[in-house]
Amino acid sequence: MLLALDTATGSLGAAVLDDGRVLAEVTHQDSRRHGELLAPAMDQALATAGVRVADLSAVAVGVGPGPFTGLRVGVVTGLVLGQVRGIPVHGICSLDALAEQAVAEQVVDGPFLVATDARRKEVYWAQFAVANGVAHRTGGPDVARAADLPASVRALPAVGQGPLLYDVLTRAADDAPTDVAPGWIGIVAHRALTAGADQDATPGHGILLPPEPLYLRRPDATEPGPPKVAS
Numbered sequence: 001m002l003l004a005l006d007t008a009t010g011s012l013g014a015a016v017l018d019d020g021r022v023l024a025e026v027t028h029q030d031s032r033r034h035g036e037l038l039a040p041a042m043d044q045a046l047a048t049a050g051v052r053v054a055d056l057s058a059v060a061v062g063v064g065p066g067p068f069t070g071l072r073v074g075v076v077t078g079l080v081l082g083q084v085r086g087i088p089v090h091g092i093c094s095l096d097a098l099a100e101q102a103v104a105e106q107v108v109d110g111p112f113l114v115a116t117d118a119r120r121k122e123v124y125w126a127q128f129a130v131a132n133g134v135a136h137r138t139g140g141p142d143v144a145r146a147a148d149l150p151a152s153v154r155a156l157p158a159v160g161q162g163p164l165l166y167d168v169l170t171r172a173a174d175d176a177p178t179d180v181a182p183g184w185i186g187i188v189a190h191r192a193l194t195a196g197a198d199q200d201a202t203p204g205h206g207i208l209l210p211p212e213p214l215y216l217r218r219p220d221a222t223e224p225g226p227p228k229v230a231s
Contacts, residue, residue, distance in 0.1 A: 061091060090211065117161040123165075160177070
């Protein structure tokens with residue numbers, strides 16, 4: 001019994017899965033109220049699934065890449081729940097979950113791009129291939145201006161908010177997913193766990209990652225330097 005959380009994009013939410021099957025999923029589209037909306041979404045998903053917190057055997061949380069504050073909300077919530085219940089917490093690259101959804105919904109069937117909004121006129125991106133009905137990351141994750149991506153990458157069909165924001169990217173289909181769904185975080189985690197995948201502590205590598213935010217650039221806020229001495 002798995003609880004999955006994601007706050008890496010403008011959409012946030014929680015899902016409850018039993019043996020890889022989504023029992024309930026609650027999402028909200030709000031990029032500024034992750035801290036207010038995640039706990040109620042988690043409670044609603046558990047209640048809809050008829051599952052108690054005590055029934056959970058693991059937590060999977062999207063570790064991004066994503067904006068600093070929103071991303072921390074999901075990761076910290078997962079870590080606290082795992083510590084309180086004494087259950088493992090697994091990190092999943094949020095772009096991997098978005099890629100898996102695109103493949104499962106048959107939006108893509110060959111090499112493609114996942115690009116989400118990184119603000120500052122940039123995108124978080126990763127390149128994927130499809131083999132045996134499963135998405136495999138072949139490049140990234142990274143952050144860059146959409147126009148600065150290699151031409152071969154920009155030419156790929158893209159899913160996520162990126163192609164909606166930047167004309168240099170081509171949307172894979174009108175119904176291509178745009179934001180990460182927590183249910184797909186859980187599906188990717190369950191597949192990795194049942195396959196016996198080990199955690200890889202190297203950011204951006206492996207399927208199961210440490211439950212730590214995957215930050216790809218430095219924050220705007222910096223520690224102030226020493227006071228200047230007037231001469």
